[in-house]
Amino acid sequence: MHPGFGVYVHIPFCAKKCDYCAFATFTDREKLIEQYLSALRTHIRRSVAGSMPLATSVFIGGGTPTLVPAEELMGVLREIPLASGAEVTVECNPDDISTAMMDVYRRGGVNRISIGVQSAVEHVLRALGRTHKPENVRGSVDCVREAGIENFNLDVIYGAAGETLDDWRETLDAVVGLNPPHVSAYGLTVEPNTVLATQPDRHPDDDDQADKYLLCDEVMTANNLLNYEISNWAKPGRECEHNSLYWRQGNYEGFGSAAHAHLNGRRWWNVRTPERYIELVNAGESPESASETLDAQTRKREALQLLVRTREGVPVGSFSDADLDEMAELIQRRDDRIVLTIDGRLLANEVALRLIDAV
């Protein structure tokens, strides 16, 4: 298990909902922002009083954290006791980023920015239902750097309707052209209850996404961005602490509506809507919505499922040669560990299923 302790803070507000997004975000509740931030602070204070450990990583995600006034967001952050050298990330919409905002963030303790680039090609952005201009991305990266934040991530998505392999190459070239320390690339996924789910002609094609994944890995590797988790590439030493914590079954606390948390095999999540969250916190009650406690077997299987996604892989342990031979092209042995090949990364679920079966 990961030795660190993470904190996730959820900002559920968006100016516009992306039609592939299945997350608990809301476009019509900005009037709640002030109360919501206040509830966040109350909730955090309560946990700190309950001896919450020092955070080795904080991730403020959404939603759109940049929709919230920067000073006030930093007010929330200040409530979280940090371990020395803690990684503190805010997820940002490139349209909202300004040098002033980044300045406030840096002074507030933020040392990592994650920018939702998604694509550098305009028609692809439109197909994703995103509103920003691709040229804003370079400007926003400049702002981040000017404010003195060296560590940042660029988020991209492949597989939107109408995106050609060349379009994708253009996005990748644009991304590496900005010399980022970290890149996350996600295959567009059709989640239930989204606008995208209702429009089958816009659904991504598996083979096309596989080709794009391979191209992505090629371009990243050539630029010294090395894959450390299926969808994440980083310059050596710039791997995302917070992300790594998830894949290593680490402990983390979740603040805000719909935020998830984990402590030693118990996983829980907060109520879904900001109204309900505010109400419960203000009433002095726990905003927890539901939880599950994993038995030893489930925990072990979950660990395998998560860890197999990472560059470290899983211990060879009790897997027989026969189990492993069946997946010859998907895995490789590195000393006493099993690591995914690039084909295996594309089929990580399949590999996880087989590993779990063999446990």
Added chain:
Amino acid sequence: MELSRIRNFSIIAHIDHGKSTLSDRILEMTKAVDAREMRAQYLDSMDLERERGITIKAQNVRVDWRDSILHLIDTPGHVDFGYEVSRSLAACEGVVLVVDAAQGIEAQTLANCYLALENNLEIVAALNKIDLPAADPDRYAMEIEKVLGIRAEDILRISAKTGEGVPELLDAIVQRIPPPKGDADAPLQALIFDSQYDQYRGVVSSVRVMNGRMRSNEKLLFMQTNAVHEALEVGVRRPAPTPVDELGPGEVGYLIAGIKDVGEARSGETVTHEARPADEPLEGYSDPKPMVFCGLFPIEADDFENLRESLQKLKLNDASISYSPESSGALGFGFRCGFLGLLHMEIVKERLEREFNLALIATAPSVQYQVTKTDGSAMICDNPSDLPPTNYIKSIEEPFFKLNIITPKDYTGTLMDLCQSRRGEFDKLEYLSPERVEMHYLMPLAEVVVDFFDQMKSRSQGYASLDYELHGYRESDLVKVDLLLNGIVADAFSTIVHREKAYDYGRRMCEKLKELIPRQMFDVPIQAAIGGKFIARETVRAKRKDVLAKCYGGDISRKRKLLEKQKEGKKKMKSIGRVEIPGDVFISALKLDGRRP
């Protein structure tokens, strides 16, 4: 009861020509059923019958009309159940022919009328639905006169829906259909023309007494099975079952004799007294033989025993079903079942699913082949998997049917094309009227069972009708086409087809399976083969990618649950070799197989 007061008749009509509505109207007008109690299609008591608007099992009912007693014996309206019609006719002296005045006589109705004529029954013809704007009774009366020799002016015109002309029809039945003959003092001879299983009362048989009298508490000898049963109750249906003291000559009613299995009270059985038996049984009729076969497999392997019990129960009521255990490499354990025809097969499958709550896979329908092997020995084969390898086969014979299609003449061309494409051999074409023709073909049953009926209906916009009867077996150039997945024969997909159609069939099945089989971790070749020779090939390319989704807000639980769900899904897969196939692929592929090339 005086014989002169009794009239026994059946109604012969095509589906939708109004037989059930007319039956309902007769029940109402003779006050057998209160108008308030009237539910549409009173006699079709099985849900399935009412839903599909067809009668499967014969029913009978006694009604009073003026000074007469009428026994209405209902008959099934589908070609698969033609044998039930001949049973019903054996209990009658006449029939009422009901023809839709907007559509004219249909092939199967005509066949049933010929059957009535062969049995010397009086036919009272009526054109129904005269209230419809499209009704053209004059035209169709002429047609009936031409094909059946019934004078047009003797044909009644009625509307079963409004009741118009129905009293006149009832009068005509009394006037034209002769009363039954019989000797009340002779030894008892009663004909069983239908038996149904009732879970409370055991087998309830419909009987027509020919000679003598039948009372309850008598010891009865069933002459074919040579078994003695005690009559627990005799009665008549009015339509509610009503016990009577006795049933005399010419009367129709029911008999309950404490029998648990319809097989012991078969249609065609003669019932007499044990103490004073008749010299000889009445002329019976042979049991219908299954014509169409398929495998029925439970989707859940655990349901095999349930399926066996359910088939046993269904057979209590439908002696024409045959079944025997079968095992398939692809589908596991199930039963090879025989049916009278495709509709019968569908109905049985639907009843199993609906009444017994089973999820089933049916394999492609097959007919019964007669195979002569090279060593001179013969075998019967109704399952493609049982067919010996090609080099052991000397010849294969398949059943041919005489097909009789009646259609408006505009569709003659397209229907001839259809028959031609189904290896039909043209026999003759006759004009029933300037607008309508009757076509005669000889055709292999295998070509009829697949979806001939649907195709005929769609090509004729629903106007053509079909009747068929067995002609005999003939040698054909038949081959078995196997489908191989990853080099292993998937026996559920093996089919016997004519050599000329084998290539096309193989190619189309390969294409279909390619669409239906999910991508695996490796390339899966799909091949069609005759013997060892491959005739078509497709490949399901290896799966390259599964979920590459983002992990929203640290929601690991969801990721784990998705994987668990996927794992459950895998358990429901059927494996053929290393290829994992969802259960519904078989259903979909075999359904699509309806479009035989």
